[in-house]
Every structure is written in structure tokens, then in C-alpha cells.
Amino acid sequence: MPPVGASMGSMRLGSVVKTGKRKSKRRRRRSADEGSYVCPSCGEQIVIPLDRSEGSDQRYVEDCPVCCNPNVISVEYDPAWTEPRVWAEAE
Numbered sequence: 001m002p003p004v005g006a007s008m009g010s011m012r013l014g015s016v017v018k019t020g021k022r023k024s025k026r027r028r029r030r031s032a033d034e035g036s037y038v039c040p041s042c043g044e045q046i047v048i049p050l051d052r053s054e055g056s057d058q059r060y061v062e063d064c065p066v067c068c069n070p071n072v073i074s075v076e077y078d079p080a081w082t083e084p085r086v087w088a089e090a091e
């Protein structure tokens, strides 16, 4: 048997895990409320979690996870809609 260990065994612990932050594939998340908007800067569709308890008319600024431009996100709930309305404008 040849001696083993010289070249193996020297692997570093704690290697850097690179998370590919490209086009995120659609996540199958069973979230009660989820909305999506199209980023006005890069045109990507961004899926965001929604919190209905925050009110039926929400407006907040969020950076686009793709191009990092700040967008003003508007969320509207209406009992007549099956889905909340979400849209974004460039700040």
C-alpha cells in the first residue's frame, strides 16, 4: 500500500462558501403572503415577503437585491383581490 497523507490531510478547514448571487431561481416557499415586483432599474422580477399585519396600504424603500438600487415599494391589499398589489418605483 502506498503511503497516503502527504498531500491529503492538508485541506484547510473553514473554506469560504460562495453563494451564487445571480438570478435566483424561484424559491418554493410556502409563504402565506408573497408578492413580486419588477425592478425599474434592472428589470428583474423580485419576489418579496409581505406582511399583511403591517396595514392594507404599505410603502417602504428597499434596495433591489439584484442591482442594489433603492426602490420605493408599494403594497396594497384589498379584500376583493386574491393577491395583493405590489409595485415599485425608482426612488
Ligand SMILES: [Zn+2]
Binding pocket: 039, 040, 041, 042, 043, 044, 064, 065, 066, 067, 068, 069
Ligand atoms: Zn434592480
